[in-house]
Amino acid sequence: MSGSTGRRSTLPGFGLTMGLTLTWLSVIILIPLAGLFLKTLELSPDQFWDILSSRRTLNALKISFGLAFAAALVNLVMGTVIVWALVRYRFPGRRIFDAIVDIPFALPTAVAGIALTSLFAQKGWLGAPLAELGIKVAFTPTGIFIAMIFIGIPFVVRTVQPVLIDLDVEIEEAAASLGASRLNTVFRVILPSLIPALLTGFALAFARAVGEYGSVIFIAGNLPNVSEIAPLLIVIRLSEFRYADATAIAVVMLVASFLIIFAVNRIQRWAQMRIPAH
Amino acid sequence: MIRRILPVVAGLFWVGSAFAADVTLLNVSYDPTRELYGDFNKAFAAAYQKETGKSVEIKQSHGGSGSQARAVIDGLQADVVTLALAYDVDAIAAKGLLSADWQKRLPLNASPYTSTIVFLVRKGNPKGIKDWDDLIKPGVDVITPNPKTSGGARWNYLAAWGYALKKYGSADKAKQFVGDIYKNVPVLDTGARGSTVTFVERGVGDVLLAWENEAFLAQREFGKDKFEIVSPPLSILAEPPLSIVDAVADKKGSRAVAEAYLRYWYTKDGQEIAARNSYRPRDPEIAKQYESSFAKVELFTIDDVFGGWAKAQKEHFSEGGVFDQIYKN
Amino acid sequence: MSELQISPGSVRDDLRTEPRLVRGIIIAIALIFLTVFVVLPLVVVFAQAFSRGIGAYVAALSDPEALSAIRLTLCVAAISVSLNLVFGLVAAWAIAKFDFRGKTFLISLIDLPFSVSPVISGLVFVLLFGAQGYWGPWLQSHNVHVLFAVPGIALATIFVTFPFVARALIPLMQEQGTQEEEAAISLGASGLQTFFRVTLPNIKWGVLYGVLLSNARAMGEFGAVSVVSGHIRGETNTMPLLVEILYNEYQFVSSFAIASLLALLALITLVAKTILERHLDEGQLPRGD
Numbered sequence: 069m070s071g072s073t074g075r076r077s078t079l080p081g082f083g084l085t086m087g088l089t090l091t092w093l094s095v096i097i098l099i100p101l102a103g104l105f106l107k108t109l110e111l112s113p114d115q116f117w118d119i120l121s122s123r124r125t126l127n128a129l130k131i132s133f134g135l136a137f138a139a140a141l142v143n144l145v146m147g148t149v150i151v152w153a154l155v156r157y158r159f160p161g162r163r164i165f166d167a168i169v170d171i172p173f174a175l176p177t178a179v180a181g182i183a184l185t186s187l188f189a190q191k192g193w194l195g196a197p198l199a200e201l202g203i204k205v206a207f208t209p210t211g212i213f214i215a216m217i218f219i220g221i222p223f224v225v226r227t228v229q230p231v232l233i234d235l236d237v238e239i240e241e242a243a244a245s246l247g248a249s250r251l252n253t254v255f256r257v258i259l260p261s262l263i264p265a266l267l268t269g270f271a272l273a274f275a276r277a278v279g280e281y282g283s284v285i286f287i288a289g290n291l292p293n294v295s296e297i298a299p300l301l302i303v304i305r306l307s308e309f310r311y312a313d314a315t316a317i318a319v320v321m322l323v324a325s326f327l328i329i330f331a332v333n334r335i336q337r338w339a340q341m342r343i344p345a346h
Numbered sequence: 347m348i349r350r351i352l353p354v355v356a357g358l359f360w361v362g363s364a365f366a367a368d369v370t371l372l373n374v375s376y377d378p379t380r381e382l383y384g385d386f387n388k389a390f391a392a393a394y395q396k397e398t399g400k401s402v403e404i405k406q407s408h409g410g411s412g413s414q415a416r417a418v419i420d421g422l423q424a425d426v427v428t429l430a431l432a433y434d435v436d437a438i439a440a441k442g443l444l445s446a447d448w449q450k451r452l453p454l455n456a457s458p459y460t461s462t463i464v465f466l467v468r469k470g471n472p473k474g475i476k477d478w479d480d481l482i483k484p485g486v487d488v489i490t491p492n493p494k495t496s497g498g499a500r501w502n503y504l505a506a507w508g509y510a511l512k513k514y515g516s517a518d519k520a521k522q523f524v525g526d527i528y529k530n531v532p533v534l535d536t537g538a539r540g541s542t543v544t545f546v547e548r549g550v551g552d553v554l555l556a557w558e559n560e561a562f563l564a565q566r567e568f569g570k571d572k573f574e575i576v577s578p579p580l581s582i583l584a585e586p587p588l589s590i591v592d593a594v595a596d597k598k599g600s601r602a603v604a605e606a607y608l609r610y611w612y613t614k615d616g617q618e619i620a621a622r623n624s625y626r627p628r629d630p631e632i633a634k635q636y637e638s639s640f641a642k643v644e645l646f647t648i649d650d651v652f653g654g655w656a657k658a659q660k661e662h663f664s665e666g667g668v669f670d671q672i673y674k675n
Numbered sequence: 676m677s678e679l680q681i682s683p684g685s686v687r688d689d690l691r692t693e694p695r696l697v698r699g700i701i702i703a704i705a706l707i708f709l710t711v712f713v714v715l716p717l718v719v720v721f722a723q724a725f726s727r728g729i730g731a732y733v734a735a736l737s738d739p740e741a742l743s744a745i746r747l748t749l750c751v752a753a754i755s756v757s758l759n760l761v762f763g764l765v766a767a768w769a770i771a772k773f774d775f776r777g778k779t780f781l782i783s784l785i786d787l788p789f790s791v792s793p794v795i796s797g798l799v800f801v802l803l804f805g806a807q808g809y810w811g812p813w814l815q816s817h818n819v820h821v822l823f824a825v826p827g828i829a830l831a832t833i834f835v836t837f838p839f840v841a842r843a844l845i846p847l848m849q850e851q852g853t854q855e856e857e858a859a860i861s862l863g864a865s866g867l868q869t870f871f872r873v874t875l876p877n878i879k880w881g882v883l884y885g886v887l888l889s890n891a892r893a894m895g896e897f898g899a900v901s902v903v904s905g906h907i908r909g910e911t912n913t914m915p916l917l918v919e920i921l922y923n924e925y926q927f928v929s930s931f932a933i934a935s936l937l938a939l940l941a942l943i944t945l946v947a948k949t950i951l952e953r954h955l956d957e958g959q960l961p962r963g964d
Contacts, residue, residue: 267840279792282897
């Protein structure tokens, strides 16, 4: 992994900057996180297991991870469609739509939460017509799903977009001139070269949705076992003074997010090696 | 390295202390008192300025009573706590932050205003809810907060228990009855205000067990054409208590102001503010004046039925207590 | 932008893009999706904020609690962004300009706050600084307040905005390589001179980009701050927390008024981001093949 450029640097300051980086990283990230793990160590394995296997905890984790996965899948598909439209086609307002893709990223989650809630509440602009159809969104698990889709949109679009722009047109032309149908070219030639970016975008959207709190709690019904997400359960346990429960759930989520981020960086390394250095 | 970081850290703390310059009190309170203390703080600040010439600013923090007590235990610098029930103040006292005899330091058990638990139902009372017995009927969704974090929720629970104990005569039957109510509870919010929002805003549930004052407030905010208040014939006398947090007040030197602040509740002005905000005043004169605002309900006290808060808390709400047995999560 | 150079009318063109109908459908799906999920929520915020006229809107924003929340939000953002700016520059130098073992792992650690649930980002500081936590009792006895005060809010905000500047700079500086700096050093410039005269001008747009994004997140953070704030009105409520409180107090217009300020901030951030991205693209052009 290291020495990919194989060049030894003669620049000064490595020791100092690396020292500062590690110190600051430790103070802000590592020590606080270590405190969390230390707190869980106060639990016996049995206690730890009891907390995690309680019905309410399991359901909260299931809701957070399950809905986040489903939302990330929707984002994967819709994100690809959006990227395709933005990169390959010309239509009025394209630049504006390109810019607003980032809104879920820039809009504070609490604002997104109350906005989505009033939009999808029974009297809301979208909630009212949906209610006529017998579909309830706000204060149901569907609401959580909607909020998670909202916050995940930019991740897939922004990771896939640059790759699609840079994609060598010659390969497509070659495929076409060899007689491949358009459908075949898209699915056999273009999409495979987008796979690392798609995976990265999916993983980032998933990670974000799993831990999401602000935009979800307003629109979720917060019913235990039905529409209660894991981060909310942490907050509830904390206010019940059940620190052990809160930390045990937090540790599980933390390990999951670390695995996801590590996977993302691996995918990116892999993608860099797949494509010859530019 | 340390020399680099120190000024930054010092800067952080300077910012932290820069705000608390004037005579400032922090009142850590429970959920439905937001409007009450909004009024009361204004009146007190004016009265205090008139009397002493000094300006005072009262900061508020609101949340579930239990969560708020824990925040104080966790280091929230409250000069005074005005919580939903005595046990939460006792919990703070148990950590040595205030004197154990706090309830004797102010008149009337240190609770200058009282309230009770009523039912808030939707317009026309479609499920015909009149009394506690109607809450255990199948198909009636009951909204009440989490007794582990909310004071109001504990009053709700104990009011139901007291009713069942009187009607059915045994603790076992009462447990069965309260358990049946919680079978009808689809959501446990952490605070009374959260439950009100769930019922009023989100349209979940058929009946909200609420503080009387909170029910009046919801009706005022959303209109009498949407919600009706049903007062059961028998309910509990809820006595929300107040206390100075000695450890903080002594450290900050704010005891005198804090004392004056709490005592202001016992003046006619204070009592009037309570009554205007739909809390039942203790002062007989003011109570008479506002008699028509409050339904006549037979009220029992926690001491009568449960032998005091410490006992009730231990039996019902501690880890593995009756509530845990009823509501397995 | 390379797709603009497609020569129109050539036979291959039909094979290089989709039929008209398919194109139309894809564009329609993309636009409807973005409108429903992104545009409408934004419009709702402003519609609700002004639903009782401009007077109510202005009154909501000039409320002392609102003003104090705005002040606190600005203050916390200034602290956390400037600290993370320094860290980002330092870390990017160490990571982008040198090769060492475990680089992927180190970057993963820096990235961690991106994927940690905001609630956990707050929880860790409660465990450290709470009166029942590891260091809480000692701090209390020395009269230092971290939790339920500005330092705690700042710490939680620094945590969640930790990666932004560093992550904006690392790829940029990696791409730029080390030749220019090495040349400066060999001509006798000191390390700091090299950094300020050679490196910084090259990455200035990237720095701004990182600052912009971390500022947006710092001002908008909700979950982490909510856990450590203590919700003292007029003192430890940031704008996003006030949005929630007002919402729970049935003051919807006030709540959406504060929310509209944050939404405006998001829009400004997006415009600035688009401009910066153009500069960043241009900055890279001379370096291209």
